[in-house]
Amino acid sequence: MKNVLITGASRGIGRATAILLGTRGYRVGINYFTSKERAMEVKNIILAHGGEAEIYRADVSSYSQVEGMVRDFSEDFGKIYGLVANAGIYIRRNIREMSLEDWRKTIATNLDGTFYLARASLPYLTEKASMVFIASQLAFRGSPSSVAYSASKAGALGLMRSLALQLAPNVRVNAVSPGTIDTDMISSYSAEQRKKREDAIPLRRIGTPKEVAETVAFLLSEKASYITGACLDVNGGFYIH
Numbered sequence: 001m002k003n004v005l006i007t008g009a010s011r012g013i014g015r016a017t018a019i020l021l022g023t024r025g026y027r028v029g030i031n032y033f034t035s036k037e038r039a040m041e042v043k044n045i046i047l048a049h050g051g052e053a054e055i056y057r058a059d060v061s062s063y064s065q066v067e068g069m070v071r072d073f074s075e076d077f078g079k080i081y082g083l084v085a086n087a088g089i090y091i092r093r094n095i096r097e098m099s100l101e102d103w104r105k106t107i108a109t110n111l112d113g114t115f116y117l118a119r120a121s122l123p124y125l126t127e128k129a130s131m132v133f134i135a136s137q138l139a140f141r142g143s144p145s146s147v148a149y150s151a152s153k154a155g156a157l158g159l160m161r162s163l164a165l166q167l168a169p170n171v172r173v174n175a176v177s178p179g180t181i182d183t184d185m186i187s188s189y190s191a192e193q194r195k196k197r198e199d200a201i202p203l204r205r206i207g208t209p210k211e212v213a214e215t216v217a218f219l220l221s222e223k224a225s226y227i228t229g230a231c232l233d234v235n236g237g238f239y240i241h
């Protein structure tokens, strides 16, 4: 059984990924920050399907907490095959509105957190390993309403490409860029905003967390054995480039 550690697995895309991998033969480390009960729920779903999982609390923007989490996961289950850097926050502020604290918090969670996970895990990886970073279509498009978010995600893609070069040939490093996905992250959308977004997406709907999870599962697995340094869009055609 391969071990995979997923950050931000208590809700949304991380939760769907944890459940998918946990029911497909991976042993799953479920990272959460504030949603302990939701993380327990994910664990229990996996256990009910005969899988193995454990929950780990860590703020991904703290290197010492990430280091501790990776060490605990490895002590519990052994060497780590897979990492999914998924934990993320979205603060809807343009450059005129964004405080320095909110800028730092976004970069610290979305970009530092991704680097911390990869770096802290290096001593614990199996000889062949696989990492998947969750970016965003806003890394490519930019955004009229979020300044730090798109910068953090573009940074995560740059990091992914460098790690793909630096950790080859043993570790593959890839990314997934979701479009608009139905999670708490878009819960502030009004019905009107939602409809407008659906109309603008060529596939005419908002994506599901499971659709992102399926793509993560593919990149993580040996089925993607010749793919590294790549980013797959899961956006219904909203941004084609």
Ligand code: NAP
Binding pocket: 007, 008, 009, 010, 011, 012, 013, 014, 031, 032, 033, 034, 035, 036, 058, 059, 060, 061, 086, 087, 088, 089, 090, 109, 134, 135, 136, 137, 177, 178, 179, 180, 181, 182, 183, 184, 185, 186
């Ligand atoms: P979500 O439903 O809001 O869930 C966010 C997850 O991140 C939660 O599990 C949360 O954990 C965790 N998290 C936040 N801050 C953390 C921290 N400091 N340390 C550890 N965990 C932390 O978001 P989502 O939509 O599933 O997003 C998942 C990823 O996909 C993010 O990187 C996001 O940027 C990206 N994405 C989402 C969309 C979208 O439309 N939904 C589009 C493009 C990209 P707790 O609840 O336990 O605190």
